[in-house]
Amino acid sequence: MCLLYLFKSNSFFGGEGKGGVGERDSTKVEFTKECAEDDGECITDLVVDAEFKDLTEVSKGGNPLMKVGIDNDLKLSVNIENKAEHAYDANLMVEYSNHLEYAGLEEGASERVRFSCGDPVAKEDKNDTMVITCFLGNPYPPVPAKDNMVMRFDANRVPADVMTLSFFIEATMTNEDLSPEDNEKSLIVDVESVTDVQLDGAVTKSQLFFGGVIRGESIISKEEEIGPLMQQRWTVFNQGPAMVDEVKVTIDFPYEVTNGKWLLYMLEAPVVEKGNGSCEIDESYLNVVGIKPCKSNCSEKAIGQKRETYDPVEYSNPDQVDSGSVVVLDCENGTARCFKFTCILRDLTAEQNENEAIILIKARLWNATFMEDYLTAKKVTVRIHGYVEMANNSIITQTNTNNDRDTTNFDVVGPNLYISGGGISWWIILVAVLLGLLLLILLIVILWKFGFFERKTGYKYATVTQKNAETKVGTEKRQMYDEMYNYSPVPGENQPHQL
Ligand SMILES: [Ca+2]
Ligand SMILES: [Ca+2]
Ligand SMILES: [Ca+2]
Structure with missing residues (x-):
């Protein structure tokens, strides 16, 4: 066996019609081998075929559909065969998106390709594409059966905004191929992400207290004079399994009651406290009156607000709600007015600590x-509503949409209410009981010290007195007995009549 290498300019790689253009040197390799003996050339015919394994669903676009989170592995089955003469320096190249991670070959690959694939490398001119090259042989002879391998790709980290993944498989060699068009195969898989995001709203205090003096907006100079602080947190959870690159949370924020008076006054824009993202709000709703915001050591209570100092007050006001009425301030039923603001939250994976934003x-x-x-x-009661939705047009399927909305409530409690209905803490009751007991013990001790309880033992003394009286000894205790029973001694009679 011997090889003959001939060097020509642009005769092979430049293709027809390009001959003579430029001074680029290319190499034509001719082989004095079996295949060349007949006509002096080795003309091969490689055929590549590929398909996805285990993808049973088809997308609206007619492509195989992969559900990220359900289909964790993407399996690509590749067939290669040589239908003609030897192929020299034959390689199989598989290009795929870098959103996938190559996880190796499945068992059962043909002997020829089982150990012949190299590590993935980034494609030179396309940095979002990876390439795996599998060496087929030099030469790669005509084979009676197709060579096959199943390549596995980990699809867990495919972002939700990725809608398709492309594959390009190509067989290359240095000699001529009879039908170059079947040497390559392009495949597209449509991607659908499956996950569940959940929105939970919570207030830090379920009751806010009002009372004290009425300050109109013209005389309020400090934030704390407005009223107590309402803090609310809205948490978005990604329950997984797919990653969610962007969600939009919309809050319907009740800022005034229906007669136009302020309800909740926002001085600063809401913030994303945990996670990536930001909120967008119409600034004309922020600190409309221009009240000086509190910068440090801000009290959550309103100025002068102490439960004890409130006096029941009565006003005659045409807007005053009926006495004893139960009021719900809620934009959904028209009892309050709201403005909407939105927050975009990004990169919520299903992994702990990365799966929530607040x-x-x-x-x-x-x-x-x-x-x-x-x-x-x-x-x-004041109600605030919010909902979460997918921010962009990505194909993401939620397994549950019932948890996309949430409502938070808090009660607003006035001075009259907590005078009549305010409960007393258990410890106050306990202290009161203990103080009462202490007082009782003190009283008993004092009474005992002053001999109060000795009167109750008069009976004993009476017995003693009786005995003593019989023996004519002592009269002092007899006197006590007499007093106790209102006994009036009759002259000459020394003994009690009865006991
Ligand atoms: Ca030949
Ligand atoms: Ca071919
Ligand atoms: Ca959901």
Whole structure:
């Protein structure tokens, strides 16, 4: 066996029509081998075929459908065969998206390709594409049966905004192929991410108290004069399994009651307290009156707000709700007015600590509104609604959409309410009982010291007295006995009549 290498300019790699263009040197390799003996050339015919394994569903676009989170592995079955003469320096190249991670060959690959694939490398001119090269042989002879291998790719980290994944498989060699068009195969898989995001809203305090003096907005100079602080957190969880690259949370925020008076006054924009993202809010709703925000050591309570100092107050006000009424302030039923703001939260994986993001809202309850209009209400509840949705057009399927919405409530409690209905803490009762007991013990000790309880033992003394009287000894204790039983001694009679 011997090889003959001939060097020509652009005769083979440049292709027809390019001959003579430029001075680039290419190499034509001719072989004095069996295959060349007949006609002086080795003309091969490699055929590549490939398909996805285990993908049974088809997308709307007619491509195989992969569900990220359900289909964790993507399996690509590749067939290669040589239908003609020897192929020299034959390689099989598999290009795939770098969102996938190559996980090796499945068992059962043909002998020829079982150990012949190299490590994935980034493609030179496309950095979002990886290439695996499998060496087929030099030469790669005509084979009676196809060579096959199944390549596994880990699809767990495919972002939800990826809608398709492309594969390109190509057989290359240095000699001529009869039908180059079947030497390559392009495949597309459509990607659908499956996961479940959940929105949970919570207030830090389930009751906010109003009371004290009524301050109109013109005389409020400090944040704490507005009313107590309302803090609320909205948490988005990605329950998995797919990663969610972007969700949008919309909060319907009740800022005023229907007569136009302030309800919750927001001084600063909500923030993303945990996780990646930001909130977008119409700034014309922020600190409309221009009240000086509290910068440090801010009290959550309103200025001068102490439960004990409130006096029941009565106002005559046409807006005042009926005495004893139960009020719900809720934009969904038209009893409050809301503005909407949105927060975009990013990169929620299903992994712990990366699977949640938290939005923090701070606002002040407008004390004056409640003093004026809701003083005589039996109960006032404020409701705030929010919902989460996928932010972009990515194909993401949620396994549960019932948990995409949530509502938080808090009660607004006035001075009249907690005078009548406010419970007393258990420890106050305990202290009161203990003090009462202590007082009783003290009283008993004092009474005992002063001999109060000795009167009860008069009976004993009476017995003694009786005996003594018989023996004519002592009269002192007899006297005590007499006093106790209102016994009036009759002259000449020394003994009691009865006991
Ligand atoms: Ca030949
Ligand atoms: Ca071919
Ligand atoms: Ca959901």
